[in-house]
Amino acid sequence: EAGVAQSPRYKIIEKRQSVAFWCNPISGHATLYWYQQILGQGPKLLIQFQNNGVVDDSQLPKDRFSAERLKGVDSTLKIQPAKLEDSAVYLCASSLDRTSGRAETQYFGPGTRLLVL
Amino acid sequence: SQQGEEDPQALSIQEGENATMNCSYKTSINNLQWYRQNSGRGLVHLILIRSNEREKHSGRLRVTLDTSKKSSSLLITASRAADTASYFCATGPDSNYQLIWGAGTKLIIKP
Secondary structure (H helix, E strand, C coil): CCCCEEECCEEEECCCCCEEEEEECCCCCCEEEEEEECCCCCCEEEEEEECCEEEECCCCCCCCEEEECHHHCCEEEEECCCCHHHCEEEEEEEECCCCCCCCCCCEECCCEEEEEC | CCCCEEECCEEEEECCCCEEEEEECCCCEEEEEEEEECCCCCEEEEEEEECCCCEEEECCEEEEEECCCCEEEEEECCCCHHHCEEEEEEEEECCCCCCEECCCEEEEEEC
């Protein structure tokens, strides 16, 4: 079974530039998550999708971050314009279903390491 | 906000020794999960323990859960160099579906 795929693996940009990350979840997984992980910290949830609908985006800085999940499969996360403090690893994860209403096992991609100069 | 707090923040032991990491949390939970993150890689799920379970094993891993103390421990027996990683606990609150993450314990296994 293929895991969660993410690209690119690394990205270096200058502040005020834009950047986009792509994620392909495990086949059949209804729920997709984007996390931001700053060095030395645990992951911080940015946005959660159930199929192609947004379940929670309360911690997404909507003035600069946007995300979409067209057709309920692949997802993209965009930052425009980037700030220095956006330097972090962006992790995508998927889980099978959330109809149970309880947190389930999440499967993570390798992440995209972003450096904003 | 982060609910889980791992203790210690960092741990360095000799290969072959056992490693114990602890996690404390604040609100009632449905389940608690442990994940491992190797340097430069994504997170890998290790084990999930539900609130009605007290102990769970998986290979060299042993997880305990004490809901009265709101704490969990992860024991890795007979550690290997490949166990060097950061270990995170994540709690699934009883009230919703999100995982709440701690800041992790950095484990170093010395050869």
